[in-house]
Amino acid sequence: xxxxxxxKDSIREHDLAALAKKFREASxxxxxxxxxxxxxxxxxxxxxxxxxxxxxxxVRIRLIEAYSPYKVAGPYFRLES
Numbered sequence: 514x515x516x517x518x519x520x521k522d523s524i525r526e527h528d529l530a531a532l533a534k535k536f537r538e539a540s541x542x543x544x545x546x547x548x549x550x551x552x553x554x555x556x557x558x559x560x561x562x563x564x565x566x567x568x569x570x571x572v573r574i575r576l577i578e579a580y581s582p583y584k585v586a587g588p589y590f591r592l593e594s
Contacts, residue, residue, distance in 0.1 A: 523589065530565035533576035537562070540580040551575055 524532065537547050537558075544562075548555040553572060561569040561576065574585045 523587075526570055526588065527565045529570060529573040529577065529585075530562055532581075533573040534562040536581040537576055542580065547576065547580070551579060 537544075542550070544555050544558045547553075548558050551558075553575070557569065557572055558576070560567055561572040570588075577583060577585055
Protein backbone atom coordinates (compact mmCIF):
# COMPACT_ATOMS: atom_id res chain seq x y z
CA UNK A 514 0.00 0.00 0.00
CA UNK A 515 1.41 3.44 -0.92
CA UNK A 516 2.48 5.78 1.83
CA UNK A 517 0.97 9.20 2.45
CA UNK A 518 3.21 12.29 2.53
CA UNK A 519 3.38 13.49 6.13
CA UNK A 520 2.28 17.00 7.18
CA LYS A 521 0.34 17.76 3.99
CA ASP A 522 -3.03 16.72 2.68
CA SER A 523 -2.22 17.72 -0.87
CA ILE A 524 0.63 19.11 -2.90
CA ARG A 525 0.35 21.76 -5.57
CA GLU A 526 1.19 20.72 -9.12
CA HIS A 527 3.95 23.35 -9.11
CA ASP A 528 5.68 21.53 -6.19
CA LEU A 529 5.87 18.19 -8.01
CA ALA A 530 9.01 19.33 -9.86
CA ALA A 531 10.99 19.77 -6.64
CA LEU A 532 9.73 16.46 -5.26
CA ALA A 533 10.65 14.62 -8.46
CA LYS A 534 14.20 15.97 -8.29
CA LYS A 535 14.51 15.28 -4.55
CA PHE A 536 13.43 11.64 -4.85
CA ARG A 537 15.56 10.96 -7.95
CA GLU A 538 18.67 12.38 -6.27
CA ALA A 539 17.94 10.48 -3.04
CA SER A 540 17.80 7.24 -5.02
CA UNK A 541 21.33 7.89 -6.28
CA UNK A 542 20.30 8.04 -9.92
CA UNK A 543 21.59 10.74 -12.21
CA UNK A 544 19.39 12.17 -14.94
CA UNK A 545 20.85 9.97 -17.68
CA UNK A 546 20.22 6.77 -15.69
CA UNK A 547 16.67 7.83 -14.86
CA UNK A 548 16.03 8.70 -18.51
CA UNK A 549 17.17 5.24 -19.63
CA UNK A 550 15.13 3.46 -16.93
CA UNK A 551 11.93 5.39 -17.65
CA UNK A 552 12.45 5.55 -21.44
CA UNK A 553 12.32 9.35 -21.41
CA UNK A 554 14.73 11.73 -23.11
CA UNK A 555 17.26 13.24 -20.70
CA UNK A 556 16.38 16.84 -21.64
CA UNK A 557 12.76 16.11 -20.72
CA UNK A 558 13.84 15.10 -17.22
CA UNK A 559 15.91 18.30 -16.93
CA UNK A 560 12.90 20.39 -17.95
CA UNK A 561 10.53 18.47 -15.65
CA UNK A 562 12.77 19.09 -12.63
CA UNK A 563 14.03 22.60 -13.35
CA UNK A 564 11.08 24.29 -15.04
CA UNK A 565 7.93 23.84 -12.92
CA UNK A 566 5.98 26.22 -15.17
CA UNK A 567 6.16 23.67 -18.02
CA UNK A 568 3.36 21.17 -18.36
CA UNK A 569 5.31 17.98 -17.66
CA UNK A 570 3.15 16.64 -14.85
CA UNK A 571 3.06 13.06 -16.18
CA VAL A 572 6.87 12.91 -16.27
CA ARG A 573 7.10 14.30 -12.73
CA ILE A 574 4.58 11.72 -11.50
CA ARG A 575 6.56 8.91 -13.15
CA LEU A 576 9.76 10.12 -11.47
CA ILE A 577 8.13 10.37 -8.05
CA GLU A 578 6.50 6.95 -8.31
CA ALA A 579 9.68 5.30 -9.62
CA TYR A 580 12.07 6.70 -7.01
CA SER A 581 9.94 7.02 -3.88
CA PRO A 582 7.56 4.84 -1.89
CA TYR A 583 4.68 7.17 -2.84
CA LYS A 584 1.94 6.98 -5.45
CA VAL A 585 0.57 10.24 -6.80
CA ALA A 586 -3.21 10.40 -6.65
CA GLY A 587 -4.94 13.19 -8.49
CA PRO A 588 -5.32 15.70 -9.95
CA TYR A 589 -7.98 17.33 -7.86
CA PHE A 590 -9.96 20.24 -9.16
CA ARG A 591 -12.43 22.25 -7.18
CA LEU A 592 -14.94 24.70 -8.62
CA GLU A 593 -16.16 27.49 -6.43
CA SER A 594 -18.76 30.13 -7.13
